[in-house]
Amino acid sequence: xxxxxxxxxxxxxxxxxxxxxxxxxxxxxxxxxxxxxxxxxxxxxxxxxxxxxxxxxxxxxxxxxxxxxxxxxxxxxxxxxxxxxxxxxxxxxxxxxxxxxxxxxxxxxxxxxxx
Numbered sequence: 001x002x003x004x005x006x007x008x009x010x011x012x013x014x015x016x017x018x019x020x021x022x023x024x025x026x027x028x029x030x031x032x033x034x035x036x037x038x039x040x041x042x043x044x045x046x047x048x049x050x051x052x053x054x055x056x057x058x059x060x061x062x063x064x065x066x067x068x069x070x071x072x073x074x075x076x077x078x079x080x081x082x083x084x085x086x087x088x089x090x091x092x093x094x095x096x097x098x099x100x101x102x103x104x105x106x107x108x109x110x111x112x113x114x115x
């Protein structure tokens with residue numbers, strides 16, 4: 001069974017940093033496109049970033065230059081380093097991949113940016 005489990009969310013002040021983790025089981029993260037999405041209350045889920053098996057990185061326009069996606073193949077885990085956080089980054093963050101025609105989502109981790 002393929003699963004992805006997010007962790008690392010929390011409450012942080014504006015300008016602060018957090019690192020989210022996405023631990024995968026049942027797949028090898030280095031051979032699948034792995035992504036981070038987020039959903040704020042009353043808004044649609046949006047792409048934050050993804051990393052491809054070749055290491056190509058792509059970011060949503062609102063996080064470019066502040067967030068960094070990376071992968072630790074030994075830990076089979078994908079990370080999202082979030083710097084210079086803003087109140088508008090407040091959302092539930094989800095890890096995502098595609099496997100055997102199915103879209104796999106984690107349960108999400110809450111990130112709240114507030115003073």
